[in-house]
Amino acid sequence: MAAFISSQKTEYGIDHITSCRALGVSQSGFYKWKNRIGRGAPTARQHRRADLDAEITRLFKASGGTYGSPRITRDLHEAGWRVSENTVAARMAELGLAGRKPRKPRSLTRQGKRPAAPDLVRRKFTAVAPDVLWCGDVTQIDTDEGRLYLATVEDLFSRRLLG
Structure with missing residues (x-):
């Protein structure tokens, strides 16, 4: 201008x-x-921005192209840079760097190749006596070591867990 x-x-x-x-x-x-x-x-701001771009590019390549702006910002803070996550995100966008998107968690209830099991209870969850009507459930629990699956069997008359 x-x-x-x-x-x-x-x-x-x-x-x-x-x-x-x-x-x-x-x-x-x-x-x-x-x-x-x-x-x-170049001004001092332009020098700093060029240095920041070089450091962001280096950290991004060191991560194998997987780190996004939050992790890059954390690494920059550890290296002594004073920069916000929004600034890092804007610089990464301008440099064309994009981290790996988190995977969408898989659901246990999606339709598979096999047909669904028949509904033998017919959606009536009241039992007339003990040990006549049982139902089961599977729950997925995400842990640091991986996924765990909790399977339960419940007596619908007494509402107690059988196993």
Whole structure:
């Protein structure tokens, strides 16, 4: 933008004050650009962003391309960087880096190749005497070591677990 403002003076004789006002740019920003060494030399923010991008890319490759912004942010904090998770997510999006999405948990109740078992109870869960009507259930419990399955058998008359 500042280069465009500067070119208006040389090409059309329009001073920078008028150009800044017309484009809604602060004059101090134009002067900061004009007085910068080498005109267009990177600022401290641009240096930090380039260093951050390099570190994010390194950590992403070190994870095998699986880490997302929360884990990358945690690793950056451990390395001494002060950066937010949102900033890391934005930088990763701009760099085209995307972590592995968590898998959708599989359900135990999805239809399989075999037909469903017949409903022998006919949805009537009241029994007239003990040991006449039993029902069972399977529950999946996720643990740190893997999945566990809890299978139960219940007597519907006494409502006690049999096994």
